[in-house]
Amino acid sequence: MRKSAATFLLALALPFGALAQAPVQYTVAFPNAVHHEAQVTVVFAELPSGPLQVRMARSSPGRYALHEFAKNVYDVKATDSKGKALTVSRPDPYGWDVSGHDGTVRFTYTLFGDRTDGTYAGIDAIHAHLNMPATLAFARGLEQRPAEVKFETPGGWQVATQLRPDPAKGTYYAPHLQYLMDSPTSLGSQKVRSWQEQGRTIELNVLYEGTEAELDDYTAKTKKIVKEAAAVFGGLPEYDFGRYTxxxxxLPQTNSDGMEHRNSTSVTSNRQLRGDDVMNNLGTVSHEYFHSWNVERIRPRDLEPFDFERANMSNSLWFAEGFTQYYGDLIMRRAGVFTDDQYCQYTLSGVVGAMLNSPGAARYSPVQMSQQAPFVDAAAAIDPNNRGNTYLSYYYIGAANALALDLLLRQNHKTTLDAYMRAVWQQHGKEQQNYAPAKPYTLPDLQRILGEVSRDTAFAGQFFRQHILGHELPKFDELLAPAGLTVRRARAGQASLVSRLSFNPADSTASLGSTLVGSPLYQAGLDREDVLRKIDGQRLSSAKAVQELLAAHKPGDVVPVEYRTRGGIRTTQVTLAEDPTLEVVTNETAKKPVTKAMKKFRDDWLSSKAK
Structure with missing residues (x-):
């Protein structure tokens, strides 16, 4: 019954005339998987006259930089419906024009892929993990056609994907290109865990060499995460085919990554499901699952629809990614994966410390940080940059502002960030059409809804001016105090250079990376690639030796530093600073008073919300 109902709804969702169009048919085979190759065949039928423009994506949903996936495609050939070879030309580095067809083009190529993560394709003798923009070519002008994909796999491999299976054909279905490209697929010997949650099927399809007991424990914790995420929004989304995967x-050859998708998420790591690794892996699961609301259905207008042929810039990644970063860890606490102390140690200390100690956060807004994504989101470049002084990830700057906003709403407006997220969901996420949000949001929408939820439009305007469009730093010591949490120096009274050193054992020197604005070495005129030879007359044999040297001093002491720069060997005087590292701890740990009001505030914020 569920399948036939989904099929009926699918027909209603498709654009007029789409059902009559010939689907784009893909076959993906792995005759040379041991050498990381796949053979891909695409059949484009019922084509209008004129050259067919076939392209590989240059970017990928959930990533914002260019990745130029055409670089891993070769042995390109094209024939018509009768097997006649067609002329293939290269108009640019990203695709091929096919001329002389008879209304059908059979386009074939070899794909190389040996990076298993959320962006690329990873293929070997035991598995294939395919991000579709890195795998499947498409044709301009056919973006609204449905697609059918057939995977010709070695024996023992099963398919894990959000694409809709068609068992009668042995294929997998996507309603259009946007959905196809948003559907990562894992092929291999899957370990499956599946359960029902609020009438939807939630399933884990896992390639893992560990024990069944480890996977069962991981599944139990994932179930709690799913419940806590649903509690924030008041229920699960209507997954398009009734299933979230x-x-x-x-596997050991995997790179650590998480990538959100509409009805699934790609989670990759070489960490095991035991010890601290479990917590790290679950953190990715929690973050990515929250995305099934925030960014997949609650979507910024400047990312809708996603353009596969250019870098995609958004003003709103501080919300789409940063608020998700905040909730990913908060849900871990509410699900009982973290204790209060662990939440302070692993989450709050990092977010608060990054926000308050980052030179970039003090000079640029979350909106401006979001606009930097095409240059930093797994983007590749070989020239040096000054991001240490100009940038803080939209994940951290967004999470810090989410934390501040949640605490402000709880303290001053008798509401919560949960209520705000539910309101955004109701107005800009719940209604979907053609497998996409019906009402993508803008920055003014987010400000307006904050005014509605807080019942204070002046507060909403001020918060956006100061903290979202501006770069005023939150007062976290004041904001966290009602929860019985303390912000303090992690190494109070310790002298520091506030710089990372790379030690050179051969000559007992240390090389510098970019020095941070305001740090002792920056103030003294040292910069990247300068080499420290002596501090206070002592050679730099190891990190331990430098720590011992600094321990003999206090902040404010002036020490001579001998260094080699591009202009030769110099000596200068450096004023040591107090180690700026911050930490957030419970008042219990700080041995400070904890009142009943503090305990209630903390419990209301951090306790489970799932019923």
Missing amino acids: FVVNY
Whole structure:
């Protein structure tokens, strides 16, 4: 019954005339998987006259930089419906024009892929993990056609994907290109865990060499995460085919990554499901699952629809990614994966410390940080940059502002960030059409809804001016105090250079990376690639030796530093600073008073919300 109902709804959702169009048909085979190759065949039928423009994506949903996936495609050939070879030309580095067809083009190529993560394709003798923009070519002008994909796999491999299976054909279905490209697929010997949650099927499809007991424990914790995420929004989304799939690869050759998708998420890591690794892996699961609301259905207008042929810039990644970063860890606490102390140690200390100690956060807004994504989100470049002084990830700057906003709403407006997220969901996420949000949001929408939820439009305007469009730093010591949490120096009274050193054992020197604005070495005129030879007359044999040297001093002491720069060997005087590292701890740990009001505030904030 569920399948036939979904099929009926699918027909209503498709654009007029789409059902009559010939689907784009893909076949993906692995005759040379041991050498990381796949053979891909695409059949484009019922084509209008004129050259067919076939392209590989240059970017990928959930990533914002260019990745130029055409670089891993070769042995390109094209024939018509009768097998006649067609002329293939290269108009640019990203695709091929096919001329002389008879209304059908059979386009074939070899794909190389040996990076298993959420962006690329990873293929070997035991598995294939395919991000579709890195795998499947498409044709301009055919973006609204449905697609059918057939995977010709070695024996023992099963398919994990959000694409809709068609068992009669042995294929997998996507309603259009946007959905196809948003559907990562894992092929291999899957370990499956599946359960029902609020009438939807949630499933884990896992490639993992560990024990069944480890996977069972991981599944139990994932179930709690799913419940806590649903509690924030008041229920689960209407997954398009009634199913949400965690596409999980935890093999040794895997790179750590998480990538959100509409009805699934790609989770990859070489970490095991035991010890502290479990917490790290679950953190990715929690973050990516929250995305099934925030960014997949609650979507910024400047990312809708996603353009596969250019870098995609958004003003709102501080919200789409940063608020998700905040909730990913908060849900871990509410699900009982973290204790209060662990939440302070692993989450709050990092977010607060990054926000308050980052030179970039003090000079640029979350909106401006979001606009930097095409240059930093797994983007590749070989020239040096000054991001240490100009940038703080939209994940951290967004999470810090989410934390501040949640605490402000709880303290001053008798509401919560949960209520705000539910309101955004109701107005800009719940209604969907053609597998996309019906009402993508803008920055003014987010400000307006904050005014509605807080019942204070002046507060909403001020918060956006100061903290979202501006770069005023939150007062975290004041904001966290009602929860019985303390912000303090982690190494109070300790002298520091506030710089990372790379030690050179051969000559007992240390090389510098970029020095941070305001740090002792920056103030003294040292910069990247300068080499420290002596501090206070002592050679730099190891990190331990430098720590011992600094321990003999206090902040404010002036020490001579001998260094080699591009202009030769110099000596200068450096004033040591107090180590700026911050930490957030419970008042219990800080041995400070904890009142009943503090305990209630903390419990209301951090306790489970799932029923």
